[in-house]
Amino acid sequence: xxxxxxxxxxxxxxxxxxxxxxxxxxxxxxxxxxxxxxxxxxxxxxxxxxxxxxxxxxxxxxxxxxxxxxxxxxxxxxxxxxxxxxxxxxxxxxxxxxxxxxxxxxxxxxxxxxxxxxxxxxxxxxxxxxxxxxxxxxxxxxxxxxxxxxxxxxxxxxxxxxxxxxxxxxxxxxxxxxxxxxxxxxxxxxxxxxxxxxxxxxxxxxxxxxxxxxxxxxxxxxxxxxxxxxxxxxxxxxxxxxxxxxxxxxxxxxxxxxxxxxxxxxxxxxxxxxxxxxxxxxxxxxxxxxxxxxxxxxxxxxxxxxxxxxxxxxx
Amino acid sequence: xxxxxxxxxxxxxxxxxxxxxxxxxxxxxxxxxxxxxxxxxxxxxxxxxxxxxxxxxxxxxxxxxxxxxxxxxxxxxxxxxxxxxxxxxxxxxxxxxxxxxxxxxxxxxxxxxxxxxxxxxxxxxxxxxxxxxxxxxxxxxxxxxxxxxxxxxxxxxxxxxxxxxxxxxxxxxxxxxxxxxxxxxxxxxxxxxxxxxxxxxxxxxxxxxxxxxxxxxxxxxxxxxxxxxxxxxxxxxxxxxxxxxxxxxxxxxxxxxxxxxxxxxxxxxxxxxxxxxxxxxxxxxx
Numbered sequence: 194x195x196x197x198x199x200x201x202x203x204x205x206x207x208x209x210x211x212x213x214x215x216x217x218x219x220x221x222x223x224x225x226x227x228x229x230x231x232x233x234x235x236x237x238x239x240x241x242x243x244x245x246x247x248x249x250x251x252x253x254x255x256x257x258x259x260x261x262x263x264x265x266x267x268x269x270x271x272x273x274x275x276x277x278x279x280x281x282x283x284x285x286x287x288x289x290x291x292x293x294x295x296x297x298x299x300x301x302x303x304x305x306x307x308x309x310x311x312x313x314x315x316x317x318x319x320x321x322x323x324x325x326x327x328x329x330x331x332x333x334x335x336x337x338x339x340x341x342x343x344x345x346x347x348x349x350x351x352x353x354x355x356x357x358x359x360x361x362x363x364x365x366x367x368x369x370x371x372x373x374x375x376x377x378x379x380x381x382x383x384x385x386x387x388x389x390x391x392x393x394x395x396x397x398x399x400x401x402x403x404x405x406x407x408x409x410x411x412x413x414x415x416x417x418x419x420x421x422x423x424x425x426x427x428x429x430x431x432x433x434x435x436x437x438x439x440x441x442x443x444x445x446x447x448x449x450x451x452x453x454x455x456x457x458x459x460x461x462x463x464x465x466x467x468x469x470x471x472x473x474x475x476x477x478x479x480x481x482x483x484x485x486x487x488x489x490x491x492x493x494x495x496x497x498x499x500x501x502x503x504x505x506x507x508x
Numbered sequence: 509x510x511x512x513x514x515x516x517x518x519x520x521x522x523x524x525x526x527x528x529x530x531x532x533x534x535x536x537x538x539x540x541x542x543x544x545x546x547x548x549x550x551x552x553x554x555x556x557x558x559x560x561x562x563x564x565x566x567x568x569x570x571x572x573x574x575x576x577x578x579x580x581x582x583x584x585x586x587x588x589x590x591x592x593x594x595x596x597x598x599x600x601x602x603x604x605x606x607x608x609x610x611x612x613x614x615x616x617x618x619x620x621x622x623x624x625x626x627x628x629x630x631x632x633x634x635x636x637x638x639x640x641x642x643x644x645x646x647x648x649x650x651x652x653x654x655x656x657x658x659x660x661x662x663x664x665x666x667x668x669x670x671x672x673x674x675x676x677x678x679x680x681x682x683x684x685x686x687x688x689x690x691x692x693x694x695x696x697x698x699x700x701x702x703x704x705x706x707x708x709x710x711x712x713x714x715x716x717x718x719x720x721x722x723x724x725x726x727x728x729x730x731x732x733x734x735x736x737x738x739x740x741x742x743x744x745x746x747x748x749x750x751x752x753x754x755x756x757x758x759x760x761x762x763x764x765x766x767x768x769x770x771x772x773x774x775x776x777x778x779x780x781x782x783x784x785x786x787x788x789x790x791x792x793x794x
Contacts, residue, residue, distance in 0.1 A: 244601070248599075248601065249601075250601050250604055250605065252608075297779055297782050297783060298782070300782050300783070301782060303600055303601075304541075304542065304543045304600055304604065304741075305737070305782075307543065307601075307604050308543055308733045308737065309778065309782060311545070311730065311733075312730055312733070312734070312775055312778055315726070315727070315730055316775050319771070323768065434726070435612070438608055438612050441605060441608065445605065474619070474620055475616070475620060476616065477612045477613070477615060477616025477619065478613060478616035478617050478619075478620055479616075480609075480612065480613075480616075481609045481610060481611070481612040481613025481614070481616060482609065482613050483609075484605065484606070484608070484609035484612075485591055485606050485609040485610060485613070488595070488602050488605050488606045488609065489591070489594045489595060489606070492598065492602060
């Protein structure tokens with residue numbers, strides 16, 4: 194599928210802005226905030242594959258984010274494995290766990306599925322907290338080294354890490370874009386709109402759900418692994434239900450089932466939260482009602498609002 | 509034998525609270541077909557209202573609980589009025605996300621007001637009764653008795669009053685209920701209010717036995733979901749029976765196996781149910 198030329202130009206401009214950003218902004222703090230938003234957005238894209246395109250609310254996304262982070266963190270900090278092996282290993286590990294959990298969870302749909310994945314999310318945190326010898330328990334895991342250099346490419350500077358994360362973000366967006374425009378992506382949507390109808394035209398709904406869930410988990414794993422490596426630290430809260438809730442907030446504000454939604458929502462909310470750091474303790478108190486208002490009045494988020502703009506404003 | 513009896517009584521006390529929480533959840537599910545993830549936050553809020561009444565206002569325990577019931581009935585009702593009513597006709601996913609928003613709003617609010625500290629709730633019923641060698645605190649007796657009284661009250665409400673019968677009618681068939689002239693919105697509002705009141709009773713009863721903190725509802729709501737799925741979503745007897753059974757299984761496993769194992773029981777049951785029969789073990793036929 195080809196992009197319309199106007200959108201192609203807009204996209205190139207956006208990418209150029211993203212590439213120039215750390216060179217133009219001489220503020221390491223701001224750069225690290227954007228890096229955090231990028232890695233979280235990768236996991237939010239995963240949530241969107243499941244919720245936006247396949248229509249099932251998975252509340253284990255934070256848990257998978259944690260599994261990705263801990264897998265990479267344990268491999269790198271405890272076993273001194275290179276980042277370039279630990280990262281794919283973490284993604285494969287999370288995807289494999291997603292597959293196994295999906296076997297049980299996907300026997301259900303809708304509300305039962307949400308409840309079951311919520312239980313999975315809570316269990317993941319309990320296991321992380323209890324398995325102290327491996328995960329460091331409630332103290333978390335410290336001393337995760339930055340990625341090792343490949344030839345002349347070094348990743349110990351903030352700018353280099355920014356580009357590394359940007360690379361994975363662009364890759365994620367590209368993969369999700371190709372996916373939703375492929376036949377597979379269309380089966381996701383078909384199953385979302387009506388599982389019965391999808392079955393009637395010969396779609397294996399079970400396999401479709403399973404595939405969507407595994408992709409969703411893999412993206413959470415990738416985001417989590419990058420998050421842990423970038424911070425150099427990982428704690429149980431990273432895999433908690435609150436993390437899932439934050440991802441939901443980002444996704445709903447940005448807009449479900451839209452390509453820009455997850456990134457826009459994550460950047461906007463993370464940015465605003467940094468800006469309003471003085472009110473950090475009111476964060477949950479404010480985000481809860483915001484999510485409710487978005488769900489009631491703007492269920493398609495900012496992406497939906499953008500589509501409402503008159504054609505000529507849109508290019 | 510004494511240990512067994514002792515743990516049996518403790519299990520029944522814990523089960524009383526599980527059942528009350530599961531009852532509120534199952535009632536709302538029956539009427540709205542939405543798993544109310546914010547129900548655990550209602551339970552937490554109920555405990556805090558009692559705590560404030562007891563410590564800041566010096567109210568008696570019964571008064572504190574009564575105030576908590578009224579406040580939470582209003583809070584539960586306003587959830588329906590402000591949020592869920594406006595999501596009618598949208599997919600269940602919308603309502604579930606809204607419920608999560610409410611959950612984090614209430615937890616966040618409790619965190620801002622009282623902070624993350626664990627609070628001890630005083631009770632006038634701190635004596636101990638010894639029966640057949642079993643020591644039972646008066647608070648536990650109160651929990652067990654008050655829960656049974658509440659359940660009988662709820663039963664009479666559902667079976668003997670017009671309001672209760674409307675709730676059951678709506679749970680069975682929403683459109684049918686609308687056809688015979690039931691004001692479904694009013695019934696939904698009332699169901700949420702009753703669910704809030706039940707959560708308040710549960711939270712107020714358990715508060716002196718456990719500690720009160722903003723996330724106290726998170727684990728119990730998960731257990732309530734397991735109970736409700738086991739007993740069939742929307743089933744009142746299923747919620748009561750399931751609550752006692754899960755609590756007894758947990759207490760016994762904690763005594764004779766290990767504490768860590770007892771925590772896994774609820775989750776293990778959930779997996780088992782999903783593998784054997786995803787729609788719940790005691791689901792009524794359609």
